[in-house]
Amino acid sequence: MNGTILRTEAGELNFHALLNFRTILSSCAVIAAGLFAGTSAYAAAELGTWLNADRKGKIELRECGEQGLCGEIVWLKDARDENGKPWRDRLNPDPSLRSRPVVGVNVLVDVKKIGPNIWQGRIYDPEVGKVYYLKHLKVGRDRVEIKGCLPNGWPCRTKYWTRTQPARPPEPMVVARQNMAPQPAPRRRAAVVAPAILPAPATAPAPPGRPQLRGPIPPEQAAPRAAPGVTAALPRPAASPRVSGYLVQVAARQSQNEALRAFNDLRRRFPRLLGGVAPKIHRADLGQRGVWYRVGVGPMEQRSSADNFCRQLKARGADCLIRQR
Numbered sequence: 001m002n003g004t005i006l007r008t009e010a011g012e013l014n015f016h017a018l019l020n021f022r023t024i025l026s027s028c029a030v031i032a033a034g035l036f037a038g039t040s041a042y043a044a045a046e047l048g049t050w051l052n053a054d055r056k057g058k059i060e061l062r063e064c065g066e067q068g069l070c071g072e073i074v075w076l077k078d079a080r081d082e083n084g085k086p087w088r089d090r091l092n093p094d095p096s097l098r099s100r101p102v103v104g105v106n107v108l109v110d111v112k113k114i115g116p117n118i119w120q121g122r123i124y125d126p127e128v129g130k131v132y133y134l135k136h137l138k139v140g141r142d143r144v145e146i147k148g149c150l151p152n153g154w155p156c157r158t159k160y161w162t163r164t165q166p167a168r169p170p171e172p173m174v175v176a177r178q179n180m181a182p183q184p185a186p187r188r189r190a191a192v193v194a195p196a197i198l199p200a201p202a203t204a205p206a207p208p209g210r211p212q213l214r215g216p217i218p219p220e221q222a223a224p225r226a227a228p229g230v231t232a233a234l235p236r237p238a239a240s241p242r243v244s245g246y247l248v249q250v251a252a253r254q255s256q257n258e259a260l261r262a263f264n265d266l267r268r269r270f271p272r273l274l275g276g277v278a279p280k281i282h283r284a285d286l287g288q289r290g291v292w293y294r295v296g297v298g299p300m301e302q303r304s305s306a307d308n309f310c311r312q313l314k315a316r317g318a319d320c321l322i323r324q325r
Helices: 002-044 171-180 184-193 199-203 235-239 256-269 303-315
Strands: 046-051 057-064 068-076 108-115 118-125 130-139 143-149 156-164 246-253 280-285 291-300 321-324
Touching (some): 108 130, 246 256, 246 280, 256 291, 291 303
Antiparallel strands (some): 046 057, 046 156, 068 108, 108 118, 118 130, 130 143, 143 156, 246 321
């Protein structure tokens, strides 16, 4: 009897112990599932698309990793360079990354959450190819506050991004434009096939004078000579000794206002080299690649002078090339 009681009590004890052990395992499984589910949702959380301070690019923010934040460039106002190719990260300090497209670059480096909707880490600027200390990035309802500093922590500057529409849906429109780009070719062929049209404007000087209001917008010297044709106005600067020599091109944009704004940005960054320099803006029609406004400094009589000036700009993180006038 005592042995039976002992066996029964032992059996009850073992049963209760097994029951408790299963309960603990079930609780752990529920907690683990909740943790994994929370981590998955946390990693997939998107914080919207934002237009940067100079309104030249859009960055998509999303939480990634453990308490991390990613910021991917998804749109550029000037998506292609003057050669018709996507902008590359050619100023990146890592040579192996200089061939990658700027669109798709994650500008946030080792960013971790330090508070509600506040992150800290480093931020990369592909326009100058440098990484800055990100003191804080605060995500609000309609804007993002970014305080960036030099690597030593001072000085710092605060900029703001504004909430905008996602940039991904309009991409097919850009592809459609590229597909439509070859359409102007038949028009040019039709104009060549009908040479009889060419003599007609030659007898009437008034019609060529009106279209010239579009052409002379970029060159400052062509403004007082609006009456002659564009073809007549272009050879004159080439014949003048004042415009001969070499120009150091520092930027190229698809509108004159953007070209001037780009030069002003460079002048603020490099006051010693560009502080007292007036830009020379040249309008270049590249056909299917569009119209570009090239911003140059000069002209300089000697190629060596232009090369030396360009080397000084590149040493400070800018980009440039030499063009002969």
